[in-house]
Amino acid sequence: MTEQNPILSVEGLCVGFRTAAGFADTVHDVSFSIGHRKTLCIVGESGSGKSVTCQAILGLLAGNGAQTGGRILFEGHDLGAMSETELEAIRGRGIGMVFQDPLGSLNPVHTVGRLLDEALLLHTQLNRSDRHVRSIELLRLVRIPDPEQRLKAYVHQFSGGMAQRVMIAIALACRPQLLIADEPTTALDVTIQAQILELLNHLKSELGMSLLFITHDLGVVAEMADDVVVMRHGRVVEAGPLTQVFNTPASDYTKSLLDAVARLDTPSPAYRWRDVS
Amino acid sequence: MMAVNREPLLQVSNLKRYYGGSSSWLRAGRTIKAVEDVSFFVRPGETFGVVGESGCGKTTTGRMIVGLDRPTAGSINFAGEELTTLSAEEWRIRRRKMQMIFQNPLSALDPRMTIRRQIREPLDLHDIGIPNERDAKVEELLDAVSLQPAMADRYPHQISGGQAQRAVIARALGLDPDLVVCDEPVSALDLSVQARVTALLQDLQERRGMAYVFISHDLRIVKKLSHRVAVMYLGQIVEVGDTDDVYRQPLHPYTRALIAAIPDMAPNHRSKRTTLQGDPPSPAAPPSGCHFHTRCHMARESCAREAPVLREIGGAHQVRCHFAEEFAS
Numbered sequence: 347m348t349e350q351n352p353i354l355s356v357e358g359l360c361v362g363f364r365t366a367a368g369f370a371d372t373v374h375d376v377s378f379s380i381g382h383r384k385t386l387c388i389v390g391e392s393g394s395g396k397s398v399t400c401q402a403i404l405g406l407l408a409g410n411g412a413q414t415g416g417r418i419l420f421e422g423h424d425l426g427a428m429s430e431t432e433l434e435a436i437r438g439r440g441i442g443m444v445f446q447d448p449l450g451s452l453n454p455v456h457t458v459g460r461l462l463d464e465a466l467l468l469h470t471q472l473n474r475s476d477r478h479v480r481s482i483e484l485l486r487l488v489r490i491p492d493p494e495q496r497l498k499a500y501v502h503q504f505s506g507g508m509a510q511r512v513m514i515a516i517a518l519a520c521r522p523q524l525l526i527a528d529e530p531t532t533a534l535d536v537t538i539q540a541q542i543l544e545l546l547n548h549l550k551s552e553l554g555m556s557l558l559f560i561t562h563d564l565g566v567v568a569e570m571a572d573d574v575v576v577m578r579h580g581r582v583v584e585a586g587p588l589t590q591v592f593n594t595p596a597s598d599y600t601k602s603l604l605d606a607v608a609r610l611d612t613p614s615p616a617y618r619w620r621d622v623s
Numbered sequence: 624m625m626a627v628n629r630e631p632l633l634q635v636s637n638l639k640r641y642y643g644g645s646s647s648w649l650r651a652g653r654t655i656k657a658v659e660d661v662s663f664f665v666r667p668g669e670t671f672g673v674v675g676e677s678g679c680g681k682t683t684t685g686r687m688i689v690g691l692d693r694p695t696a697g698s699i700n701f702a703g704e705e706l707t708t709l710s711a712e713e714w715r716i717r718r719r720k721m722q723m724i725f726q727n728p729l730s731a732l733d734p735r736m737t738i739r740r741q742i743r744e745p746l747d748l749h750d751i752g753i754p755n756e757r758d759a760k761v762e763e764l765l766d767a768v769s770l771q772p773a774m775a776d777r778y779p780h781q782i783s784g785g786q787a788q789r790a791v792i793a794r795a796l797g798l799d800p801d802l803v804v805c806d807e808p809v810s811a812l813d814l815s816v817q818a819r820v821t822a823l824l825q826d827l828q829e830r831r832g833m834a835y836v837f838i839s840h841d842l843r844i845v846k847k848l849s850h851r852v853a854v855m856y857l858g859q860i861v862e863v864g865d866t867d868d869v870y871r872q873p874l875h876p877y878t879r880a881l882i883a884a885i886p887d888m889a890p891n892h893r894s895k896r897t898t899l900q901g902d903p904p905s906p907a908a909p910p911s912g913c914h915f916h917t918r919c920h921m922a923r924e925s926c927a928r929e930a931p932v933l934r935e936i937g938g939a940h941q942v943r944c945h946f947a948e949e950f951a952s
């Protein structure tokens with residue numbers, strides 16, 4: 347998985363948090379890299395440090411957290427050595443982010459149209475009317491029905507899966523070189539999910555975008571990943587190309603994940619109410 | 624096994640929820656028909672699965688059942704009592720028996736309270752158990768959802784997405800409800816934690832006869848847990864029946880598309896999934912006749928004119944399609 351010229355490389359990342367119970371080391375010595383136009387999927391236990399790793403990459407750790415070791419290189423540049431203004435420029439156009447909690451990360455007091463417009467204003471040269479047209483186009487791309495009307499709505503007036511897709515649209519508005527997506531399809535049914543994944547794969551080839559994808563859904567991993575990283579307890583327990591990790595998993599944890607996929611051929615619980623009189 | 628009780632615990636009839644009107648962001652005169660004429664029942668000890676396209680009205684239906692949203696029309700009968708006519712105060716008393724596990728756990732938790740307090744407070748409020756045993760009960764609940772004790776003193780923004788989801792589950796189950804509306808309850812959990820949480824739900828069902836309305840996009844989990852399943856499209860139930868029957872022989876074209884799109888786990892043959900074509904229609908202007916006709920590959924001329932009704936096709940299997948018989952062999 348060591349690329350010649352990766353777009354992103356994370357080297358020996360360590361993160362800790364101050365908590366009521368003292369300092370907690372949360373992420374230990376995490377390393378991986380993503381090549382241009384490649385998709386890396388991170389899977390792992392809930393609470394294993396996947397979201398915290400993304401926050402560290404973007405320099406957005408919570409106030410009680412700190413990077414205690416390692417470095418993060420974007421296109422060969424050390425993000426840790428950059429000023430806040432330089433980082434600000436990279437977030438959005440360089441690295442786009444889809445957060446795990448869409449409702450918590452989208453401003454509730456602005457309409458979706460305003461949120462999209464602000465992203466486009468910040469990261470493109472488009473004029474006002476072009477931004478409006480582009481906003482509609484973006485909502486349509488992520489399969490929001492009636493996009494002209496929906497621009498005037500607030501996030502809380504959207505369903506869970508629609509809010510998630512609005513987040514994706516906003517991240518894509520900036521045409522990032524690397525998109526980090528943290529559980530971006532948990533609230534999507536299989537058919538819309540398939541369309542969104544197709545859209546991301548299309549952008550990957552069309553814009554040369556790279557993807558860092560966090561998901562619990564092994565079906566999504568099978569569909570998207572070039573490489574896979576498996577995390578547990580804040581550490582990387584397995585990493586490698588998709589087929590290697592899925593077909594010949596080395597760690598017991600990876601094996602247990604693959605074994606836990608609910609099978610479709612086992613019967614559902616019997617409906618025991620019908621036969622009684 | 625517990626005694627089989629056939630009386631429905633929950634009976635929802637002709638439920639509707641329209642949003643909008645003059646003061647909304649919609650063009651004048653338009654309303655969002657989020658839920659349109661939904662009817663179903665759930666028996667004690669039963670899991671009723673609900674699946675459907677993103678935005679089809681699943682959360683809205685669940686919120687109305689637990690009294691967080693008022694129906695535009697229709698009735699909700701719970702344990703023999705009509706709920707839609709209750710006052711807010713009367714509602715509050717009954718709410719303990721009906722809990723909801725929310726789709727967005729972080730928004731459902733109070734950001735200013737530790738996890739321990741969020742789980743403990745409802746126990747105090749509803750006077751559940753003996754006061755000096757409640758701390759132990761909180762620990763027990765945390766353990767049941769595999770949250771380490773250290774998480775108890777954290778605030779919601781200091782825990783992971785899946786940990787927040789489990790905190791919401793612990794809070795709901797702590798009240799010992801008769802019915803839980805589970806809205807994507809395990810979507811943020813890895814498969815091993817998912818298996819533990821679903822085993823907990825099944826165990827409570829066996830021992831306590833808890834009933835679940837189980838909303839999920841994960842068709843594998845729904846298959847594993849549900850006795851019966853309903854498929855929704857644009858505010859309506861388009862198919863309902865015993866889970867095994869619906870999965871083995873889906874009769875509505877939308878259900879067939881859903882089941883065909885369940886992802887394969889094999890990375891070697893990354894086959895192109897057959898996906899539903901066309902755009903999801905707007906619930907503010909649902910297509911005439913059969914709502915699905917704009918995307919249905921089986922649609923005929925009459926489908927755009929005549930709205931099909933939900934009707935029985937063999938036993939308990941109901942379908943909303945004029946031509947459902949053609950799939951039934």
Ligand SMILES: Nc1ncnc2c1ncn2[C@@H]1O[C@H](COP(=O)(O)OP(=O)(O)OP(=O)(O)O)[C@@H](O)[C@H]1O
Binds near residue numbers: 372446781
């Ligand atoms: N601000 C914080 N203060 C203290 N601990 C934190 C903070 N944020 C996260 N943590 C802890 O760090 C660990 C890793 O969290 P992270 O959000 O990265 O998990 P995750 O792998 O994304 O899990 P999930 O799949 O459940 O979203 C968790 O145990 C979490 O409780």
Ligand SMILES: Nc1ncnc2c1ncn2[C@@H]1O[C@H](COP(=O)(O)OP(=O)(O)OP(=O)(O)O)[C@@H](O)[C@H]1O
Binds near residue numbers: 508676
């Ligand atoms: N407060 C509101 N105001 C206006 N429209 C709303 C409101 N709440 C929900 N809606 C609309 O009702 C429809 C159904 O939403 P709902 O949240 O029930 O969908 P869902 O089936 O749960 O979808 P998902 O799977 O994406 O969570 C959507 O079109 C949504 O935009």
Ligand code: SF4
Binds near residue numbers: 875943945947
């Ligand atoms: S009624 Fe017609 S359009 Fe509707 S699902 Fe059946 S065949 Fe398709």
Ligand SMILES: [Mg+2]
Binds near residue numbers: 783784
């Ligand atoms: Mg996370």
Ligand SMILES: [Mg+2]
Binds near residue numbers: 505681
């Ligand atoms: Mg929902």
